[in-house]
Amino acid sequence: MPGADFTRALVISTRSWSESSRIVTILSPDLGKFRAVCRGVQKPQGGMAAALEPITLSEIVLRQSSRGGMAHVSAADAVEYFACTKKSLIGLAVAGGLLELCETAMPENEPADAVFDHLLSLLNELETLLRQREHSERNAINLLWRGILVLSGDFGYGMQFETCVACGAVPHRAKGFCLAEGGPVCDACSVPNSLNWGPGTEEILRWLASAEDSALPARTIPRTQNREIRTLFERYFRFHVPGFDHLRSLDMLVAKRDQ
Numbered sequence: 001m002p003g004a005d006f007t008r009a010l011v012i013s014t015r016s017w018s019e020s021s022r023i024v025t026i027l028s029p030d031l032g033k034f035r036a037v038c039r040g041v042q043k044p045q046g047g048m049a050a051a052l053e054p055i056t057l058s059e060i061v062l063r064q065s066s067r068g069g070m071a072h073v074s075a076a077d078a079v080e081y082f083a084c085t086k087k088s089l090i091g092l093a094v095a096g097g098l099l100e101l102c103e104t105a106m107p108e109n110e111p112a113d114a115v116f117d118h119l120l121s122l123l124n125e126l127e128t129l130l131r132q133r134e135h136s137e138r139n140a141i142n143l144l145w146r147g148i149l150v151l152s153g154d155f156g157y158g159m160q161f162e163t164c165v166a167c168g169a170v171p172h173r174a175k176g177f178c179l180a181e182g183g184p185v186c187d188a189c190s191v192p193n194s195l196n197w198g199p200g201t202e203e204i205l206r207w208l209a210s211a212e213d214s215a216l217p218a219r220t221i222p223r224t225q226n227r228e229i230r231t232l233f234e235r236y237f238r239f240h241v242p243g244f245d246h247l248r249s250l251d252m253l254v255a256k257r258d259q
């Protein structure tokens, strides 16, 4: 429908389209996730270019195409740059992982109030953690794990860590996690497409799903468990999202550790 829309939006990703224009993927509470063309934003000093960088909250004016093509961004003003997040490697990895998930696993052009609110509060918590420096930067990864649990619920295939997916029992300790049903499998049950987990990982996942927001930045999860959680989540999304491979934004953390 032709006309102009004014919306608050999170910039998910951007790529060059021609010498002077870019295509941005944007998440707006009322318009959902969509792609739009922006002309004249390749000049590095332009304020509009900064407002259309990934990991930025902006007010944008959109002009809808009369021929049903992509909308054009005719103006954009940044509201929040998330400056501490963009200066930190783990900040970029965590925020990048959350946005990447929206880009790959969320349907386009559907209203997205819940996803938008959840994503914005996760990005705000991440920015606060990195700015205050009260806790280890490493703990920022907890916000990605929590975000994955919250967003997968918003996308329609949430996970739980309380009751066995086959018999409904509340296991003291489950032997693994069922990818198809998104929940634990107790010792007595046998379920296809399930993944075994090591000691500790189940308890940490249960904590990640239920902890108060304010408690999340205070705990340092051991590397072994972080690796196992990453594997579980990536296998889970591979099972539920066609074409999903892995969380690319986390590769930069692994590459740095291996140096």
Ligand SMILES: [Zn+2]
Pocket: 164, 165, 166, 167, 168, 169, 185, 186, 187, 188, 189
């Ligand atoms: Zn069971």
